[in-house]
Amino acid sequence: MFEPLTLKGVTLRNRIGVSPMCMYSCEDGMANDWHLVHLGSRAVGGAGLVIVEATAVEPRGRITPWDMGIWNDAQAEALARIARFLKAYGAVPGIQIAHAGRKASSSRPWEGDRYLGEHEGGWPVVGPSPVPYGPNRPEPIPLDADGIREVVAAFVRAAERARDAGFEWLEVHGAHGYLIHSFYSPVSNRRTDAYGGSFAGRVRFALEVVEAVRRVWPEDRVLAVRLSCTDWVDGGWTGEDSVALARRLKEAGVDLVDCSSGGIVPDARVPAGAGYQVPFAEAVRRGADIPTAAVGLITDPMQADEVIRNGRADLVLLAREFLREPYWPLKAARALRKADAVPVPPQYLRAY
Numbered sequence: 001m002f003e004p005l006t007l008k009g010v011t012l013r014n015r016i017g018v019s020p021m022c023m024y025s026c027e028d029g030m031a032n033d034w035h036l037v038h039l040g041s042r043a044v045g046g047a048g049l050v051i052v053e054a055t056a057v058e059p060r061g062r063i064t065p066w067d068m069g070i071w072n073d074a075q076a077e078a079l080a081r082i083a084r085f086l087k088a089y090g091a092v093p094g095i096q097i098a099h100a101g102r103k104a105s106s107s108r109p110w111e112g113d114r115y116l117g118e119h120e121g122g123w124p125v126v127g128p129s130p131v132p133y134g135p136n137r138p139e140p141i142p143l144d145a146d147g148i149r150e151v152v153a154a155f156v157r158a159a160e161r162a163r164d165a166g167f168e169w170l171e172v173h174g175a176h177g178y179l180i181h182s183f184y185s186p187v188s189n190r191r192t193d194a195y196g197g198s199f200a201g202r203v204r205f206a207l208e209v210v211e212a213v214r215r216v217w218p219e220d221r222v223l224a225v226r227l228s229c230t231d232w233v234d235g236g237w238t239g240e241d242s243v244a245l246a247r248r249l250k251e252a253g254v255d256l257v258d259c260s261s262g263g264i265v266p267d268a269r270v271p272a273g274a275g276y277q278v279p280f281a282e283a284v285r286r287g288a289d290i291p292t293a294a295v296g297l298i299t300d301p302m303q304a305d306e307v308i309r310n311g312r313a314d315l316v317l318l319a320r321e322f323l324r325e326p327y328w329p330l331k332a333a334r335a336l337r338k339a340d341a342v343p344v345p346p347q348y349l350r351a352y
Ligand code: 531
Pocket: 022, 054, 175, 176, 260, 261, 262, 263
């Protein structure tokens, strides 16, 4: 876990990454001091990669009005400050670009996680088909071919801004029930045109986004895609589908697949437990012969190290555990009796 990882021209000092985690703390999509401290402290704590939270490629693509955005230059400038800090303290600066699709226009989780009507700061949502995410959720406006082209263009502009802001790792959010996932899942995509029906039809939008982004994302920087590797729904998207899609993503120039799951409906029964999504990272890594990240209830140093040591994934991403413990890599090094594997900032040396 403390070995470096080099993909293209990017080298991580270890296999530990901070998973993108929404903070819902932006005004007009702008990164602020909260994000600098929140993300910067985890670079100081020794993470090899720090991925900025889901960052909307256009305003209506936000999950909530308080989401991060990268649809204008001011937002990109605020994010550049964070990329610089992360890099200065030894972490690879990453960012996840996203479109929430039919799950957009929500309140913050600690304020109920419900749809926000236009009368309360919300907006109409878009998706593949007029199939609401759940009860008390609106029917999405189906994107037509022009609408799809506009969203692909927004992802491209977001990638260009992330490139110019100094990010070296770009993750396209293709998971958790958001727009791209809602196109490839048969649960939410009922289209009968080229973007629906067969597997090839449903994954078309994902591949168009990835191919367009790859054209502007520098060849020597990492392009990753997060997938929901299963819907946990009978008749939904499956692990085998994910291996098949991962093969196509590799052909399109993707460097790593980040293997999560769920999110397409609010009431799927998810067998969550320690490392419950690692088998997907393992299956995709072997089945598509592509580097993978494992994420999902990875909390213990021995557990995380086992995933890497046994070739189940190339990288572990920690989310909630990093909220509890910003300096997790420093503590994990000591727990695994490899104290010198993670550098202590000189300012803190006397404490260790
Ligand atoms: C947790 C989540 C994981 C898997 C399925 C659904 C939800 N996170 C995901 C976050 C938003 C907040 C909840 C994102 O992926 C943006």
